[in-house]
Amino acid sequence: MAGRDPEIRKDTVTNRWVVFSPARARRPSDFKSKDSANPNHTQSECPFCSGHEHECAPEIFRFPPDSTVDWKIRVIQNLYPALSRDVQLNPSSDGMVLTGFGFHDVVIESPVHAVHLSDLSPSEVAEVLLAYKKRIHQLSFHQSVKYIQVFKNHGASAGASMSHSHSQIMALPIVPPTVSSRLDCMKGYFEETGKCSVCEMSVKDLLIDESTHYISIIPFAATFPFEIWIVPRDHSPHFHEIDSEKAVDLGGLLKLMLQKMSLQLNSPPFNFMIHTSPLQVTDSLLSYTHWFLQIVPQLTGIGGFELGTGCYINPVFPEDAAKVLREVNLP
Amino acid sequence: MAGRDPEIRKDTVTNRWVVFSPARARRPSDFKSKDSANPNHTQSECPFCSGHEHECAPEIFRFPPDSTVDWKIRVIQNLYPALSRDVQLNPSSDGMVLTGFGFHDVVIESPVHAVHLSDLSPSEVAEVLLAYKKRIHQLSFHQSVKYIQVFKNHGASAGASMSHSHSQIMALPIVPPTVSSRLDCMKGYFEETGKCSVCEMSVKDLLIDESTHYISIIPFAATFPFEIWIVPRDHSPHFHEIDSEKAVDLGGLLKLMLQKMSLQLNSPPFNFMIHTSPLQVTDSLLSYTHWFLQIVPQLTGIGGFELGTGCYINPVFPEDAAKVLREVNLP
Ligand SMILES: Nc1ncnc2c1ncn2[C@@H]1O[C@H](COP(=O)(O)OP(=O)(O)O[C@H]2O[C@H](CO)[C@@H](O)[C@H](O)[C@H]2O)[C@@H](O)[C@H]1O
Ligand SMILES: Nc1ncnc2c1ncn2[C@@H]1O[C@H](COP(=O)(O)OP(=O)(O)O[C@H]2O[C@H](CO)[C@@H](O)[C@H](O)[C@H]2O)[C@@H](O)[C@H]1O
Numbered sequence: 190m191a192g193r194d195p196e197i198r199k200d201t202v203t204n205r206w207v208v209f210s211p212a213r214a215r216r217p218s219d220f221k222s223k224d225s226a227n228p229n230h231t232q233s234e235c236p237f238c239s240g241h242e243h244e245c246a247p248e249i250f251r252f253p254p255d256s257t258v259d260w261k262i263r264v265i266q267n268l269y270p271a272l273s274r275d276v277q278l279n280p281s282s283d284g285m286v287l288t289g290f291g292f293h294d295v296v297i298e299s300p301v302h303a304v305h306l307s308d309l310s311p312s313e314v315a316e317v318l319l320a321y322k323k324r325i326h327q328l329s330f331h332q333s334v335k336y337i338q339v340f341k342n343h344g345a346s347a348g349a350s351m352s353h354s355h356s357q358i359m360a361l362p363i364v365p366p367t368v369s370s371r372l373d374c375m376k377g378y379f380e381e382t383g384k385c386s387v388c389e390m391s392v393k394d395l396l397i398d399e400s401t402h403y404i405s406i407i408p409f410a411a412t413f414p415f416e417i418w419i420v421p422r423d424h425s426p427h428f429h430e431i432d433s434e435k436a437v438d439l440g441g442l443l444k445l446m447l448q449k450m451s452l453q454l455n456s457p458p459f460n461f462m463i464h465t466s467p468l469q470v471t472d473s474l475l476s477y478t479h480w481f482l483q484i485v486p487q488l489t490g491i492g493g494f495e496l497g498t499g500c501y502i503n504p505v506f507p508e509d510a511a512k513v514l515r516e517v518n519l520p
Numbered sequence: 521m522a523g524r525d526p527e528i529r530k531d532t533v534t535n536r537w538v539v540f541s542p543a544r545a546r547r548p549s550d551f552k553s554k555d556s557a558n559p560n561h562t563q564s565e566c567p568f569c570s571g572h573e574h575e576c577a578p579e580i581f582r583f584p585p586d587s588t589v590d591w592k593i594r595v596i597q598n599l600y601p602a603l604s605r606d607v608q609l610n611p612s613s614d615g616m617v618l619t620g621f622g623f624h625d626v627v628i629e630s631p632v633h634a635v636h637l638s639d640l641s642p643s644e645v646a647e648v649l650l651a652y653k654k655r656i657h658q659l660s661f662h663q664s665v666k667y668i669q670v671f672k673n674h675g676a677s678a679g680a681s682m683s684h685s686h687s688q689i690m691a692l693p694i695v696p697p698t699v700s701s702r703l704d705c706m707k708g709y710f711e712e713t714g715k716c717s718v719c720e721m722s723v724k725d726l727l728i729d730e731s732t733h734y735i736s737i738i739p740f741a742a743t744f745p746f747e748i749w750i751v752p753r754d755h756s757p758h759f760h761e762i763d764s765e766k767a768v769d770l771g772g773l774l775k776l777m778l779q780k781m782s783l784q785l786n787s788p789p790f791n792f793m794i795h796t797s798p799l800q801v802t803d804s805l806l807s808y809t810h811w812f813l814q815i816v817p818q819l820t821g822i823g824g825f826e827l828g829t830g831c832y833i834n835p836v837f838p839e840d841a842a843k844v845l846r847e848v849n850l851p
Contacts, residue, residue: 194607195620197694206694208620210602271541271825271833276525285741289526289539340824348823357825363528363537365829410616462828485827492679493671494602494688496816497793498696502602 675789
């Protein structure tokens with residue numbers, strides 16, 4: 190690797206330029222998080238723990254549905270929502286201001302404080318994924334909801350203010366910028382080739398692992414070192430089309446990726462995001478969008494260059510990161 | 521402020537949606553950095569200090585030009601450049617890969633380790649700004665250089681790996697995404713109104729301060745809490761058109777903003793970026809682009825929502841942040 194020249198790559202899905210600069214890095218296999226995300230395991234003060242349900246904002250549903258103290262998953266309102274379900278959507282006349290209508294929910298992934306998502310079994314991870322699906326389905330009936338973002342923050346430097354394993358669901362009255370640029374880019378590819386750019390991704394050196402219905406890869410122009418995508422093999426625009434069998438399959442691969450990442454990179458703080466399609470779609474859009482789940486370990490910060498340009502500097506070439514993760518053996 | 525509903529605003533310059541959520545914040549005047557950026561002041565190991573010039577990558581120029589040990593500013597090559605001046609620019613046939621051609625320089629802003637940019641006098645800050653100008657001018661003769669990003673990282677959580685006061689200049693073979701979207705957005709505004717959207721910015725409640733040639737404001741849809749823009753009053757596409765008189769005027773306002781920010785927000789880590797226009801421009805582009813300097817204090821982290829959507833959540837309304845900064849009295 191030593192002496193390899195820098196390269197600038199553009200992603201065919203996100204339309205983003207990334208600068209690959211091995212000169213700015215240690216060897217790929219030396220990458221470790223300085224700032225391990227395994228939080229303190231005291232539960233006395235945590236409102237997300239079993240027995241503290243009354244300290245939380247209202248529950249939306251739980252799983253199993255008819256459980257009492259023995260719930261496994263709870264979907265609740267966020268106590269400090271970024272958007273409010275109680276305001277009327279009301280755009281200004283020049284289109285530059287909207288009232289902050291939207292939904293902001295929290296998914297508590299386990300009743301037990303010390304249990305992380307990757308500690309769950311594949312079918313328990315599937316239950317979390319199916320809770321996302323169920324909530325998306327409910328939210329999709331609101332005409333003003335245009336896009337639903339599911340995401341997870343794990344560890345303080347990945348933004349998590351709560352250490353109890355959880356994820357969040359935000360329903361937005363706009364299609365956000367990342368999604369519009371992705372759709373524009375995928376549309377361009379489709380118009381040129383007649384194909385979906387995610388279906389057509391070349392995975393040669395980039396594959397980490399695969400399951401019946403999904404593959405996990407490092408994308409060709411990964412924005413962040415060791416960023417992982419889990420992608421459905423078959424063309425599928427919306428995450429919430431997932432069924433129970435696929436959810437278990439995805440649960441297993443997601444668990445495996447989180448375990449490999451933890452082991453190789455020293456339990457880094459991380460985020461994951463489900464990149465899906467807007468709710469209201471045309472038939473033509475359905476032919477070129479394809480959902481995927483992106484996992485981003487927090488290993489390097491950003492600085493003024495990234496804030497200024499929107500270009501990122503990634504010190505690890507994707508094919509090197511994929512090789513490292515492929516070769517991680519779980520105990 | 522209590523109980524104010526959230527709002528979603530779109531910026532007419534950056535084309536970015538931002539969610540304003542006072543429910544997620546303390547009162548604007550309570551905002552403080554937890555993580556003050558005033559670094560340790562030991563200088564024995566610092567290659568940027570006077571007397572350690574031989575530990576640095578090659579010098580490009582210094583100021584004053586004929587100084588020896590008594591230099592005030594040095595512009596040097598970056599020892600770990602993200603882009604390489606030695607590779608030939610070479611795009612792949614499908615346009616998705618470029619060799620990593622470019623320039624990556626460091627501007628050492630003072631010979632003394634403990635001196636910050638805001639400790640310099642307005643005319644000394646002007647000398648730093650004029651060093652940027654001179655280097656941009658040199659780099660602009662390279663045909664393959666399309667855009668030049670000047671930026672500063674101050675404090676570890678703003679990305680700085682060196683605590684000695686410095687900034688960086690990167691010359692890129694592409695027009696980066698943030699710049700293209702800004703230009704598209706400003707072009708759209710120009711086509712509709714015949715005016716430059718920066719010249720037309722309404723600054724009513726958003727003004728912090730002003731000087732002969734510049735104003736400082738919180739932008740209407742600030743991405744980050746207490747983000748500040750310094751904007752030339754007169755229409756001006758390129759930063760490097762600045763002359764010595766304007767540089768002193770800008771130096772004074774920049775110093776003032778950094779001092780106010782430090783005092784109010786507890787010396788936060790920060791970045792600043794100069795947002796200018798691409799080097800090769802058409803006449804029509806010149807009529808709608810307008811450079812500005814953006815200062816971003818690091819007060820809140822980001823999480824999966826921002827990574828996923830490209831939308832940001834700002835807990836402080838711009839008019840509140842402007843009022844707070846307007847009222848800071850320097851000792
Ligand atoms: N008793 C209770 N009942 C119900 N809900 C409760 C609660 N106590 C706390 N909560 C909510 O639980 C959520 C926990 O979320 P996280 O820990 O993932 O990060 P948070 O949203 O705080 O911010 C991170 O993620 C956001 C979005 O990416 C970024 O804007 C931000 O900078 C980053 O720190 C918070 O949103 C909080 O409001
Ligand atoms: N002896 C020497 N001679 C010459 N140059 C020397 C040198 N010793 C160190 N340098 C260079 O000096 C620069 C100092 O820069 P900063 O401290 O502003 O942040 P850095 O570029 O490391 O990374 C931050 O900024 C970049 C760009 O925004 C982000 O990618 C990154 O995540 C963030 O930490 C470094 O680029 C380093 O390579």
